Amino acid sequence: MELNGLTTGIASAKDEAALLALINLVQPHVPWTRAHLYWQFFDLPAGPAKLYVIRDGDAIVSLYAAIPQILEVEGHSLEARMVQDVMTHPDFRGRGFLHHLAGVCLDNINQSDIAGYTFPNDRSEKSFRRGGWSELCEVPHRSKDLRGHIHSGVSLRIEPLDGLFGEWATEVWNVAGLSVGVRRDAQFLNWRYGKPDNKYYKYLIEDDRGLLVLKLYSDGVSGVLHILELVLGIRARDLLPEVLAFCFDFAAGHGAQTVTAWLANGHPYAPQLDAAGLVIKPMRKRFVFVHAPAAYARRVEDAAAWHLTQGDSDVF
Known part of the structure; x- marks a missing residue:
């Protein structure tokens, strides 16, 4: 991947304006307010989101968000990341930015010995298959x-x-x-x-x-x-x-x-x-993918074991 002067990093609440600019450009049909941004990324009970980004100067041109939650597996608490809000500025697409950020995110999940889960649609699910995630099921x-x-x-x-x-x-x-x-x-x-x-x-x-x-x-x-x-x-x-x-x-x-x-x-x-x-x-338009440490993989990769509801999705 050629960055050509762009930089990678982690965004924080200090990047409020740049995050809102990208999100509301890419999805103007569901615009975010400052209150929504803080609710979604910075005010979670499990801590702030990991926001993997690529920057062009002060602007954020690619975002890969991993939201912290606490997963319970047979009575044991396991830190987890829900991958969502994945996007690239239209002028910077086709350069492999999201593939790169996805790899950084998964490396971080593996190194931290935590779990991950996500609900990709039929346009993005192949990237999770290629990236080493396990398909749990279609959204039930x-x-x-x-x-x-x-x-x-x-x-x-x-x-x-x-x-x-x-x-x-x-x-x-x-x-x-x-x-x-x-x-x-x-x-x-x-x-x-x-x-x-x-x-x-x-x-x-x-x-x-x-x-x-x-x-x-x-x-x-x-x-x-x-x-x-x-x-x-x-x-x-x-x-x-x-x-x-x-x-x-x-x-x-x-x-x-x-x-x-x-x-x-x-x-x-x-x-x-x-x-x-x-x-x-x-x-047949949305799927569930998971990734878990070896000690938890058998249960986390069992769809019948999950209490999975619409409340798990930020859409509702």
Whole structure:
């Protein structure tokens, strides 16, 4: 790769203006504000993002972002990086910049003995195959058509959470009995659902037996309800059918025609989602790739072991 006077390095909060300039040039349809930039890159509970960049003077012309999260694997905490927000200025494309930054990022992951995961689309997934990542699965996209839905009148106590998640939420995660997934403790949940300029519907299930986070989306013609988080203590899994019925009632009551969720086959909740009609309908446009230290690879590379939801994606 020929840099021809350009330099590589790590960006920080001091590069706010240069980062926003590149991001909003490349994706003007989803512009970022300063608040979004700090939420996404610098105010995470696991620490600031690793932002691998190539610079042309004061300008950033290529960005490869790796967001820190804490992955829980069979009760063990493992630092991880979620690769996202990968882009190059249009005037500098075709020079191998992202391939170079991807190699630097993966070397850093390997040297630090941490894990990585990412959700590339069908245009970028080949670069992860070539780069030594392992394909976990296609994104396990589930959906249910609500046309003809009849209100079920759920009697379960599912109450809105108006404030922050407390330590009760951490305890729900601790007793959920889930094998692999980003740790859903109170810190993570409060950061994740503090995303600027987004509205989330947060709920407690039977006081402290579970938690639920929903998001409505409408394109002006049709509406969709996304189930972003649904975690139950292992002894509360029998509540799942009623929780799903609540979600369907909520969606229909807000004019949504479709409910979506992510959850892999083999997950403890999967049979109940299937029975409720919330079934996997692969989109074949987005994939899940992972990379893990040898000691954790067997479990991290097992799609059925993962608690993978739409809340893991920054899109929602």
